[in-house]
Amino acid sequence: MKKPNVVVLGAGYGGLMTVTRLQKMIGVNEASITLVNKHDYHYESTWLHEAAAGTLHHERVRYAIADVIDQSKVKFIQDTVEKINLEEKQVLLQNHEPLTYDYLVVALGFESxxxxIKGLKEYAFSIANVNAARQIREHIEYQFATYGTEEEKRDERLTIVVGGAGFTGIEFLGELVNRVPELCREYDVDPNKVRIICVEAAPTVLPGFDPELVEYAANVLEKKGVEFKIGTAIKECTPEGIIVSKDDQVEEIKAGTVVWAAGVRGSRVIDESGFEAMRGRVKVDPFLRAPGHEDVFVVGDCALMINEETNRPYPPTAQIAMQQGEVCAKNLAVLIRGQGELQPFKPDLKGTVCSLGHDDAIGVVFGKKIWGTKASVMKKVIDNRALYLIGGPTLVAKKGKFKLL
Ligand code: FAD
Structure with a gap:
């Protein structure tokens, strides 16, 4: 009998979890597994805010895919997926011949x-991948370096605007407030000249988080110099900064750096390929399959699942992407062998921890609120656990976070 072709698109949390679990479950002769990813490395998306602020080197954030896949069972292709042809069961790639699949896993993750909003695409940065994070770090450093050398000082060079006080925005601010004093020392810049402004359209920082923890986070960041503009919408981004409005009052904020951290969507490949989707997210069935396509699984940020308790979609998180990858691998093994029953996906939400720099955090873990040192240590445990689940103790030893404070 012909071996089925399993093609996995994307080596983020969802894709790598699927592949590393599946390679342990099935034998070489049972299926051909192909993994496609833009780069030959995986990056920890949940650490990108650190690389963007410059508090963690980008090499620490990524590792070689070859280090975690079993190359006797998995063929890796480095390429960009352009489109999925659902009728022909083919994946179109930028630089290789089309791939034909019997089972497909779409795990192409998020985009900004x-x-x-006018001008955001052109003039704002976003923490979307490892190279985008490096660009933000280098841009901020360039602004400090230029300020130090220019004769007629333009103070707005040293203003950094962060759009969005959600999870990503707050984690990025937490790193920035630690990095800015270092930059001031490195480039002989007066710290009083630097402004870090966070603009949020919702009436609170971290909408949806516990109010006591929100207050803790906002106080920590304000004490370290962040100015919050809450209930304020970004109307436009320009080469000079941003235009905001609050209660019909319009204001221009001049800034040398604008980082947009207020919105993600699923991959545009989803839209290009004709899936039924909302902002690149496919509402999957309980077994993680795309409606009408029983041979196509979608996991991670490209998948949309409704939390029956709240009647709202589960937020796109690495935690859910990894759990989906595990269930997806089990379901693929059932289909490959033609034995057993498909397992429905039920998220096992252990909690959320939001860092405020390397030494502080807030969170709710197993239903308990934590903050300060305890939360910060927990955040590193979570980061190391993600490495462990995909690459075992060797990967933790290579890339883990051991400096707990
Ligand atoms: P991704 O991790 O985005 O991986 C997608 C992969 O596909 C990447 O390797 C990418 O290069 C590749 N790819 C994309 N397009 C193509 C293409 N066309 N062709 C080939 N390859 C392609 N979640 C949490 O649970 N906890 C946190 O603390 C947390 N913190 C975060 C902090 C930040 C700064 C950010 C940005 C996100 C954070 N998240 C967090 C969310 C989490 O990172 C995402 O939910 C998670 O990365 C989704 O995993 P994924 O496997 O769907 O996709």
Whole structure:
């Protein structure tokens, strides 16, 4: 009998978890597994804010895919996926011949969503991948270096605007407030000249988080110099900064750096390929399959699942992407062998921890609120656990975070 072709698109949390679990479950002769990813490395998306602020070197954030896949069972292709042809069961790649699949796993992750706000795409940065994070770090350093050398000082060079006080925005601010004093020392810049402004359209920082923890986070960041503009919408981004409005009052904020951290969507490949989707996210069935396509699984940020308790979609998180990868691998093994029953996906939400720099954090873990040192240590345990689940103790030893404070 012909071996089925399993093609996995994307080596983020969802894709790598699927592949590393599946390679342990099935034998070489049972299926051909192909993994496609833009780069030959995986990056920890949940650490990108650190690389963007410059508090963690980008090499620490990524590792070689070859280090975690079993190359006797998995063929790796480094390429960009352009489109999935669902009728022909083919994946179109930028630089290789099309791939034909019997089973497909789409795990292409997230992209920045600018909601059509004028100028954001052109003039704002977003923490979307490892190279985008490096660009933000280098841009901020360039602004400090230029300020130090220019004769007629332009103070707005040293203003950094962060759009969005959600999870990503707050984690990035937590790193920035630690990095800015270092940059001031490195480039002989007066710290009083630097402004870090966070603009959030919702009426609170970290919408949806516990109010006591929100207050803790906002106080920590304000004490370290962040100015919050809450209930304020970004109307436009320009080469000079941003235009915001609050209660019909319009204001221009001049800034040398604008980082948009207020929106993500699923991969545009989902839209290009004709899936039924909302902002690149496919509403999957309980077994993680795309409606009408029983041979196509979608995991991670490209998948949309409704939490029956709240009647709202589960947020796109690495935690869910990894758990989905595990269930997806089990379901693929059932289909490959033609034995057993498909397992429905039920998220096992252990909690959320939001870092405020390397030495502080807030969170709710197993239903308990934590903050300060305890939360910060927990955050590193979570980061190391993600490495362990994909690459075992060897990967933790290579890339883990051991400096707990
Ligand atoms: P991704 O991790 O985005 O991986 C997708 C992969 O596909 C990447 O390797 C990418 O290069 C590749 N790819 C994309 N397009 C193509 C293409 N066309 N062709 C080939 N390859 C392609 N979640 C948490 O649970 N906890 C946190 O603390 C947390 N913190 C975060 C902090 C930040 C700064 C950010 C940005 C996100 C954070 N998240 C967190 C969310 C989490 O990172 C995402 O939910 C998670 O990365 C989704 O995993 P994924 O496997 O769907 O996709």
């Amino acid at each position: 969503e600018t909601f059509g």
